[in-house]
Amino acid sequence: MRATKMFLCTLREDPAEAEVDSHILLLRAGFIRQFAAGVFAYLPLGLKSLKKIENIIREEHSFIGAQETQLSILQTRELWEEAGRWDVYGDILFRLKDRKDRDLCLGPTHEEPITDIVRNMIKSYRELPVALYQIQTKFRDEARPRFGLIRCREFLMKDMYSFHETKEDLEKFYKQVARCYERIFSRLNLTYYKVEADPGVIGGSANHEFVVPGLSGESQVFMCSKCNYKATSEKASGKISEIPLEKVEESIREVYTPQANSIEKLANFLDIKPSNIIKTMVFIADDQPIVVLIRGDYEVNEAKLINNLNISELRVATGEEVIRYFSSPIGFLGPKNLPALTTLLADESVFTLKYGVVGANKEDYHLLGFNPHKDLTGSIIKGNYRSTKNDDLCPLCEAPLKEIKGMEVGHVFNLGTKYSKAMKATFTNREGTEQSFLMGCYGIGVSRSLQSVAEEHHDENGLQWPISVAPYELVIIPIDYQKPDQKNAADQLYQKLLSLNFEVVLDDREITAGVKFKDADLIGYPIRVTISPRTLAKGVIEVKLRKDGSSELISQEEIANYLLHLKTRLFKEIEETVPPLLTIG
RNA sequence: CGGGGCGUAGCGCAGUCUGGCUAGCGCGCUUGGUUCGGGACUAAGAGGUCGGCGGUUCAAAUCCGCCCGCCCCGACCA
Structure with a gap:
């Protein structure tokens, strides 16, 4: 072209x-x-x-x-x-x-x-x-x-x-x-991770996401720092790393905690770690209120709740709803003396505590010394309802999990x-x-x-397409196409490469070389061939790779052959990263 | 849907707070000349419903109201 x-x-x-x-x-x-x-x-x-x-x-x-x-x-x-x-x-x-x-x-x-x-x-x-x-x-x-x-x-x-x-x-x-x-x-030359994922509204059982790292805010993945475990934040089942023990109160005692209606304020007021508090959250699941207990340093993962409860709709309850159902404001709610028949779920993290702090079900009061093993009465549905966090432990090998931000490019569902x-x-x-x-x-x-x-493939000057995805494989840039000798050399090479099935652009525009170089970098042709009076005088042509900026001078006789090999090499470098086909066994 | 930002020439922006001549600048574009290895120089040009509607005012890109659109953070998300 x-x-x-x-x-x-x-x-x-x-x-x-x-x-x-x-x-x-x-x-x-x-x-x-x-x-x-x-x-x-x-x-x-x-x-x-x-x-x-x-x-x-x-x-x-x-x-x-x-x-x-x-x-x-x-x-x-x-x-x-x-x-x-x-x-x-x-x-x-x-x-x-x-x-x-x-x-x-x-x-x-x-x-x-x-x-x-x-x-x-x-x-x-x-x-x-x-x-x-x-x-x-x-x-x-x-x-x-x-x-x-x-x-x-x-x-x-x-x-x-x-x-x-x-x-x-x-x-x-x-x-x-x-x-x-x-x-x-692999053929797209993408760095990707295959991770265990949550099926979401598509449904089904086993499923994996293919995630490329980067572009934060889209998809969170937890990767084991040691073994091969990788899972999305909805799916990851990290083991709890921190088991706190401090300021142990061995029996229930009510304390005045004015305005301490959040984990952070309460932890500051009592001078304890958030992990010593048992958080009580209320959700509306298919129009029914449910109560979820979780350790104060964890967040409830709504996707896990939905999957565990087999419900279709879930949202956090409003302040009015909480008062209507439990007669206590948010922030002072606790598991003790809840109305009978309340659906009560408790995340595993709660049971790492021997004694914890819970809401007293009345404004400005909490209870110390709550023992989840003894003081939780009635039927409780235990499970993993928490979002995994950085440094939780790998469920397979117990090495710390690390969070990476990524973006989903593929998903397979059973x-x-x-x-x-x-x-x-x-x-x-x-x-x-x-x-x-x-x-x-x-x-x-x-x-x-x-x-x-x-x-994944760009620098400050522009795109750096892998040859498998590039719109064209190669660009020929004559420094000044108006000059007959450059025009001849460029045209000749262009025709030759077309006949060899190259996808090639000849930059025959009447503009300064600088613009042509800038455009070539921006568009990201993998290979750039420069026809210059300087090199032509020596019978050579410059070939430059976009991805690493390396360049070589090749004689005019050899150039077509060289480019053919170069193209093959670039494809081969990518193919070497491609795993073998799985044959039907 | 909540929070924030923005909307002026093809692109990037100034001007808006504090209303006032003919709405500016850079890039790009057109024409001529000089250039030609990293977004050249020069001279002359073309190009605008100032997002829309309504209001205030002698006067609105500028003030007020409503609406529309785009971007970012969050919520959401095969």
Whole structure:
């Protein structure tokens, strides 16, 4: 491609709308353009890179026998009601009506349509397993779109759904897909972690997230500092590291604690550590109040509560609700003398205390010397309801866990029969009886991956695409294309490289060399070839790598051959990081 | 949804507090000339519903009200 014919629109200055490096650079280099919050257009360069990612995904999916489909974006309310998600999905679902006033939505994910297709078309175990995927635009009305392509309302996703006869077959395929994902992210040259995750509203049992580090605020992951354990904050089950013992009061005694209505104030007032306090939290779970006890230095993890209680809706109770149900203001609530039949849950951390401080159920008073082992009466549901924190201990090897911020680029779910049962998707098994499909679903954020690669591969001058994702592999920059000898050399090399199937840009613009260099750095072509009168006089041409700035002078006769080898080498460096395929055993 | 910031030429910004000539600056763009290894120099130009609507005023980018949009933090989040 000649630069004079390209849709190049690089920006000299950082756009005000972006703050994250990768977002700024994708805008500045002319890869994307924003239309509304979380809504983007892909410009020619961006689309080229996006297609590279898509094709890597297609190739790797073909290796595990998955077939590409394209499901409709527009979906009906009826289909969504079958699996019970029309109401559950809430505001995130883009809803619309057609001219006959029928309810429709724009697909945020495609479990329902795929299950509908398979239940109608697959009737026998002989046709299983089946794995279908699509690379499709998804719509989610996110509460807060942010970071460019990272959290969008319209975005590109690869989603795959698999259908199996047996649990074993599903588990085997699940592992193959996980490996498929590892291969894809390796080929994108992304640093990623495969971590145990929480299923959320998708449901099912086993599931793993693929997380790339960086872009804080999106996803929290806990990694063991010693072994291989990695889990998201909703899932991580860190062991409690600190078991405090101080100021032991051995029997219950009421103390006056004016205005000490928070853990911090109470700890200061009594001069003890937060870990010596038992916090009493009230939640409204499906319209019923529940009380959760937890040690003062931990936070309640709502996702864990939801999963443990098998409820669909959970929120923290308001101050008025707490007074209405328990006649005590927030901050002075405690487990002693609660109304009978109160659902009472206690996090394991509470039982690391021999004696702790609890609310007295009246304003400005707390109780010292509360013994959770003896003084907790009635039925208590013990469990892990706390968010793991830094330096909690690994559940596998007890080394300290460390928190990292990351971003989810892929997720694999073992769904079991959640959707097939709800949607009556069955087949006839080899015993001749009807059975629900066992399902898996597997997603990759494609547009998000594009920005993740940009986030990991850039410097202060611009993008540094790995060759597998770069919109073009190489740029030829003649210092002055108007000079016949440079023009000849550049044209000749350009034609030669085109014939060798290089994806190459010839920067034939009539501008100073500096601008061409700056643009090349910003756009991030992996290889830059400079045609200069200085080197031409010596019969050589400069070849420079964007990723490390290294350069070499190559003779004009050797240049095409050299570039061919260089390109092969760059691809090979990436391929060497790709783990082997898992073959079906 | 709560908190904060912003909206003036294609892009980045000043001007708003303290109302007052024809709304500025840099980059980019157009034309001519000189340049050509890291966003050149020079001369001449084009380009604006000051986010929108309403109000106050002799006079509004500037003050007041309502609305819209974008960004950041939080809540939320396959």
